[in-house]
């Protein structure tokens with residue numbers, strides 16, 4: 001019989017409750033009277049899971065609970081087989097996890113190398129030589145090695161984001177929590193990021209909270225959509241897209257209210273028809289294959305014209 005500690009050490013496994021790196025039951029997190037998370041159940045194994053949801057849906061709150069940065073108000077959380085409410089176990093989780101917060105902040109006067117080395121010390125990564133090797137590896141992974149002597153305050157926004165990612169990668173974490181990691185990255189760096197995360201996710205569990213639907217399409221085997229602190233979809237990107245089939249159209253004129261629509265570059269309109277609403281009334285409408293973004297907008301109940 002496997003125990004929770006076996007799980008964390010196994011390095012492999014699916015996403016059932018017995019083998020999960022992250023296991024959450026009935027998680028509630030409130031801020032005062034506002035319930036940001038309202039009963040989340042979740043088991044995550046290796047691979048990349050995308051976390052989608054509108055602003056305020058609860059994504060960052062969930063990430064912070066998994067990162068041991070916020071305590072749950074109710075429910076049960078296990079990360080890498082450990083209980084974040086127990087001090088010693090919390091420390092062990094932090095040692096074995098990488099976390100890129102939504103708004104990472106750094107000491108501006110440190111150099112890139114100095115800052116990462118400092119974080120590696122806090123993570124208790126090996127002796128001096130091993131630690132420095134690991135810092136160099138992380139800098140190369142995010143293409144910051146040439147900037148290792150630069151002060152943090154002199155880095156561009158995208159470079160700072162990559163610095164945060166390098167910090168999260170230190171020590172080869174079994175669990176990587178990335179909260180909007182590709183904000184500010186140029187297309188070349190974004191591709192590099194996807195390649196890196198995809199490679200890591202062969203053995204690690206990666207949770208990617210993002211508004212960049214293309215990143216989810218490119219990287220995620222599994223997608224969770226949150227709405228008002230609840231999981232409203234849990235499945236593959238393909239299953240999410242399948243739900244939108246027959247509900248996406250293009251037409252020449254702006255549709256009546258009650259559907260989501262926006263004007264395209266060629267002057268036509270893309271129209272998303274939610275369940276329970278009749279199809280568009282235009283005779284020149286054409287059904288089109290939904291994208292993941294269409295499916296996401298439909299499931300989160302976007303309404304009205306997007307201008």
Ligand SMILES: Nc1ncnc2c1ncn2[C@@H]1O[C@H](COP(=O)(O)OP(=O)(O)OP(=O)(O)O)[C@@H](O)[C@H]1O
Nearest residue numbers: 031034035036053054055056057058059060061062
């Ligand atoms: N520190 C806080 N104090 C009070 N309320 C908070 C706090 N942090 C978040 N909230 C509230 O909790 C809810 C969920 O916020 P959260 O930041 O988790 O959403 P999110 O899905 O990450 O949003 P975004 O996409 O805008 O980053 C929101 O209603 C938000 O206003």
